[in-house]
Amino acid sequence: MSRFEEQILHAIRGRHPLIYLRTAEEDRVAESLKPLVAKCFPGGTVTSWSCVRGFEPSMNGGGDSREPVAALEQLAAHPPKGFVIMNDIAPFMDDPRVVRALREAYFKFSQDYETCVVLVSPQMILPEALEKELCYVEMDVPGPEDLLAELQAVAAQYPKARLEPHLNSQIVLALRGLTLKEVQHVLHRALSGNASGAQILEEVFAEKATLAKKAGYL
Numbered sequence: 001m002s003r004f005e006e007q008i009l010h011a012i013r014g015r016h017p018l019i020y021l022r023t024a025e026e027d028r029v030a031e032s033l034k035p036l037v038a039k040c041f042p043g044g045t046v047t048s049w050s051c052v053r054g055f056e057p058s059m060n061g062g063g064d065s066r067e068p069v070a071a072l073e074q075l076a077a078h079p080p081k082g083f084v085i086m087n088d089i090a091p092f093m094d095d096p097r098v099v100r101a102l103r104e105a106y107f108k109f110s111q112d113y114e115t116c117v118v119l120v121s122p123q124m125i126l127p128e129a130l131e132k133e134l135c136y137v138e139m140d141v142p143g144p145e146d147l148l149a150e151l152q153a154v155a156a157q158y159p160k161a162r163l164e165p166h167l168n169s170q171i172v173l174a175l176r177g178l179t180l181k182e183v184q185h186v187l188h189r190a191l192s193g194n195a196s197g198a199q200i201l202e203e204v205f206a207e208k209a210t211l212a213k214k215a216g217y218l
Contacts, residue, residue, distance in 0.1 A: 004032055007137045012040045016135035017109035017116055018102065023139035024122035025179050026087050032139070033083045033118070041114060044082025051088040068092045072101035076108050079115040090121035099129050106133040142180050147172045150183050158191040167197035174204040182207065 011019050021029060030046060037044045049055050054065035060078035065071040068089055075084060092098045102117075109115045119134070126134060142150070151171060155163050175183050190203040 002032075002140070002143070004137070004139050005036060008033070008036055009039065011135045011137060012116065014135070015110065015113045017113065018106050018130075018134050019116060019118045019137055020090075020126060020134040021118050021120050021137045021139060022122070022124060023120065025139060025181065026085075026120055028139065028142075028180060029085055029118065029120055033085070037082050040116070041082045044114070045080060046083045046085065047080050048085045049087065049089075051092075068095070069097045069101050072098070072105055075115075075117070076101075076105050079109065081114045082116075084115060084117045085120055086117060087120045089119050090123065090125045093125055093127050093130070099127055102130060103133060141177055142183070144172050144176075146180065147175045147183060150180055151175070151187060154184060154187040155191060158194070161191040161194050162196045163191070163200070164197045167201075171197065171200055171204065174201050174208075177208070178204075178211075182211070 008019070023029060030048060033046050037046060045057075047055055047057065047059065049065070049071055051066055051068065054071065055074070059065065059074060059080060063070065063074065065074050071086075089098070089102075093102070105117060109117070126136070148168060151168060155161060175186075178186070186204055186207040187200070190200045
């Protein structure tokens, strides 16, 4: 069991209705929560929300759910059993109405604990007014097994690439610290040019140097 799964199960056992999940990997969140629904909310589902697309799949009550307060009101009126992933809510938490709607959702879902709202953000935005209500969780970067699986999946798309199997462990080690999307980008770039294993390592290290400069570390 991964550390992320342990954190989520720990939060569910504590009946936390609001989880603040810090990560830039929104796609990994949904994929990681799907197998946990049966353990946490048997018969439940995973619903996602964004300020562009609203709820997916659509919830009971209809209407335009792209506006955050309207979405939270709809969620409170027709709570689906399971996880509700809200990808864009954190930047709106400087709005007192959003904070109030989240607090009301917290109190409502605490009583009949069948819905857990997961607020996903790459940034740390925790309003003081919600400090006691939010359960904070972080998603770790992909582990060696995830990286190896991604390396093999991308390499399978380039049969002409010269990827020596004995270099897999070195490439996986070099990829540590990158998100799965970053891994995909660098591998596609290297393998589409028929790079050798050594050239792939060079490409990975160059990508890390670029990311470090972008983040302001160099």
